[in-house]
Amino acid sequence: MKPNLSFLGAAGTVTGSRHLLQINGKHYLVDCGLFQGGRRLRQKNWEPFPFPPEQIDAILITHAHIDHSGYLPRLVREGFRGPVYASEATCSLLEILLPDSAHLQEQDALYANKKGFSRHKPALPLYTRRDVEQTLPLLRPVSFRKPLELDQLVVTWWPAGHILGSSWLQAEIPTFEGGCTVVFSGDLGRYGQEVMADPHPGWQADYLIVESTYGGRLHEETPIGDVLEKLIRSVTAQRGVLLIPAFAIGRTQQVLYHIRRLQDQGRISDLPVFIDSPMAVEASHLYCRFGDDHNLDVNLLMDERQCPLRCNATHFVTSVEESKQINQMSGPAIVLSASGMCTGGRILHHLKWRLPDKRNIVLFVGYQAEGSRGRLLLEGAETIKIHGEHIPVRAQIARADALSGHADENELLRWLTTFQRPPTRTFIVHGEMTSSQALQRTIHQRLQWKTTIPIMGDQWTLNGTASKNGYTSINA
Numbered sequence: 001m002k003p004n005l006s007f008l009g010a011a012g013t014v015t016g017s018r019h020l021l022q023i024n025g026k027h028y029l030v031d032c033g034l035f036q037g038g039r040r041l042r043q044k045n046w047e048p049f050p051f052p053p054e055q056i057d058a059i060l061i062t063h064a065h066i067d068h069s070g071y072l073p074r075l076v077r078e079g080f081r082g083p084v085y086a087s088e089a090t091c092s093l094l095e096i097l098l099p100d101s102a103h104l105q106e107q108d109a110l111y112a113n114k115k116g117f118s119r120h121k122p123a124l125p126l127y128t129r130r131d132v133e134q135t136l137p138l139l140r141p142v143s144f145r146k147p148l149e150l151d152q153l154v155v156t157w158w159p160a161g162h163i164l165g166s167s168w169l170q171a172e173i174p175t176f177e178g179g180c181t182v183v184f185s186g187d188l189g190r191y192g193q194e195v196m197a198d199p200h201p202g203w204q205a206d207y208l209i210v211e212s213t214y215g216g217r218l219h220e221e222t223p224i225g226d227v228l229e230k231l232i233r234s235v236t237a238q239r240g241v242l243l244i245p246a247f248a249i250g251r252t253q254q255v256l257y258h259i260r261r262l263q264d265q266g267r268i269s270d271l272p273v274f275i276d277s278p279m280a281v282e283a284s285h286l287y288c289r290f291g292d293d294h295n296l297d298v299n300l301l302m303d304e305r306q307c308p309l310r311c312n313a314t315h316f317v318t319s320v321e322e323s324k325q326i327n328q329m330s331g332p333a334i335v336l337s338a339s340g341m342c343t344g345g346r347i348l349h350h351l352k353w354r355l356p357d358k359r360n361i362v363l364f365v366g367y368q369a370e371g372s373r374g375r376l377l378l379e380g381a382e383t384i385k386i387h388g389e390h391i392p393v394r395a396q397i398a399r400a401d402a403l404s405g406h407a408d409e410n411e412l413l414r415w416l417t418t419f420q421r422p423p424t425r426t427f428i429v430h431g432e433m434t435s436s437q438a439l440q441r442t443i444h445q446r447l448q449w450k451t452t453i454p455i456m457g458d459q460w461t462l463n464g465t466a467s468k469n470g471y472t473s474i475n476a
């Protein structure tokens with residue numbers, strides 16, 4: 001039987017990355033992500049997994065972001081017991097992120113039950129810390145650039161420049177057509193960045209699965225320092241708070257790096273910077289441990305005064321009590337807190353407190369999925385629902401996509417042109433339909449590659465024929 005590839009998530013949407021490769025009776029799942037964003041998407045996390053979890057032989061993870069890894073504990077709860085392979089830094093990040101994800105699921109359920117605002121009675125967590133305890137021992141760290149031999153697949157992890165440990169995967173099927181290579185881009189980072197290294201160039205692929213988060217879009221060219229300087233000067237003058245929803249590991253350090261630079265250059269005053277996340281404290285250790293993944297000097301990272309990921313008046317907030325105290329504090333100040341899309345976590349309490357005051361600014365620095373509070377705010381919502389309450393939005397809402405860890409369309413194309421020959425077929429995933437279609441048009445015009453935008457549940461036999469319809473193909 002010929003190998004086939006099923007698209008079980010991140011098809012026509014950005015979150016929930018899950019791709020199943022079936023080869024000679026073996027089943028490999030590439031990424032195991034949570035759906036995030038509006039209720040319609042989150043509901044998908046509760047649907048039964050479309051393939052028996054106990055029959056999956058191994059899971060391969062591209063990077064630690066929850067939309068690529070956060071479904072693991074649920075799959076383990078449903079019966080998966082095999083190994084989970086990921087880069088060393090990804091495994092270290094998962095040891096921090098998965099317990100936190102379970103904690104958030106449990107907290108949200110508890111809070112919903114206490115306040116009685118959930119539609120479900122009682123509200124349940126998708127998984128618990130106990131499920132995570134069953135999941136972490138399954139992690140198997142692998143080194144970058146060293147092929148890992150599995151029964152039917154030889155897989156190599158290459159740096160993708162998106163977050164610590166992020167990778168694109170080269171999966172070779174030696175038994176098929178004298179060797180067939182399937183490449184999964186995971187999430188691709190940007191080129192020429194101060195903190196993260198460039199994505200490693202591709203080489204060859206017979207089938208390529210590429211993300212399209214920023215298909216059809218280019219990041220602004222205004223230097224990020226200028227954008228931040230303007231906003232920080234505004235909140236300083238208004239005595240307001242600059243609230244930045246950001247993922248605790250990766251995006252938060254990127255923002256801190258730029259604030260620190262502005263301080264060193266004397267362009268902003270040393271206003272207090274609160275990092276309201278227990279996980280962010282551990283992040284700097286990880287930057288020290290995984291020096292190959294980024295461009296920073298590890299010796300400087302270890303020096304508390306010179307560390308480029310700390311500002312001059314940085315306060316790490318770990319306890320819930322301290323977190324609440326930030327709400328009582330008047331500006332000027334900068335507060336960074338998770339989650340980045342405002343779907344849960346401590347950021348919700350900060351938003352509740354800061355959104356009604358027009359002296360404050362909320363700055364989005366990452367991708368905001370459809371239906372998420374972050375997206376609604378960017379689209380100009382006048383009120384936003386948090387914990388069952390309608391909160392008026394009077395604060396200024398700003399965005400700085402250049403701080404996103406994602407390649408824009410030109411950068412995606414730059415990576416694609418590192419492949420030596422056109423793949424037999426390129427599948428465009430991990431994007432809203434308009435973004436995926438925009439990237440498809442560009443690939444068609446510039447590279448003339450055969451491309452397909454799969455929809456959720458589609459299967460593709462690796463000789464080019466579809467076993468289900470619903471594709472948008474060019475050059476079919």
Ligand SMILES: [Zn+2]
Pocket residue numbers: 063065162187
């Ligand atoms: Zn990601």
